[in-house]
Amino acid sequence: MCPPEIALLKTFVHYFLHLAFPAVIAFVFYRNQWKRVYLILLATMLVDLDHLFADPIFDPNRMSVGFHFLHSYYAIAVYFLLLFFKGNLRIIGIGLLFHMLTDFQDFVLWCH
Numbered sequence: 001m002c003p004p005e006i007a008l009l010k011t012f013v014h015y016f017l018h019l020a021f022p023a024v025i026a027f028v029f030y031r032n033q034w035k036r037v038y039l040i041l042l043a044t045m046l047v048d049l050d051h052l053f054a055d056p057i058f059d060p061n062r063m064s065v066g067f068h069f070l071h072s073y074y075a076i077a078v079y080f081l082l083l084f085f086k087g088n089l090r091i092i093g094i095g096l097l098f099h100m101l102t103d104f105q106d107f108v109l110w111c112h
């Protein structure tokens with residue numbers, strides 16, 4: 001079990017990485033079109049729809065990465081390949097890989 005203040009910090013870091021940090025990525029790497037890029041990065045959160053096929057949908061003792069099909073290592077390999085394309089595909093790849101990193105740190109670095 002996590003002490004409540006650690007659980008709160010963990011939740012904060014999770015949503016910060018999901019919602020605020022993509023804005024930083026967009027602003028640093030795509031400054032002249034950061035709003036458009038930020039929206040694409042946010043849209044990559046749709047990969048969490050694969051949780052709907054799992055029972056229970058959310059389990060704090062289960063790592064998403066390597067479990068749900070859009071979080072599988074095969075899927076991650078595809079997201080990595082997206083980086084080699086130009087334009088929106090690359091942005092989607094960045095968003096998806098960063099999403100996986102967020103889910104990974106959420107499980108590996110913290111108590112449950």
Ligand SMILES: [Zn+2]
Pocket residue numbers: 047048064071099103
């Ligand atoms: Zn996820």
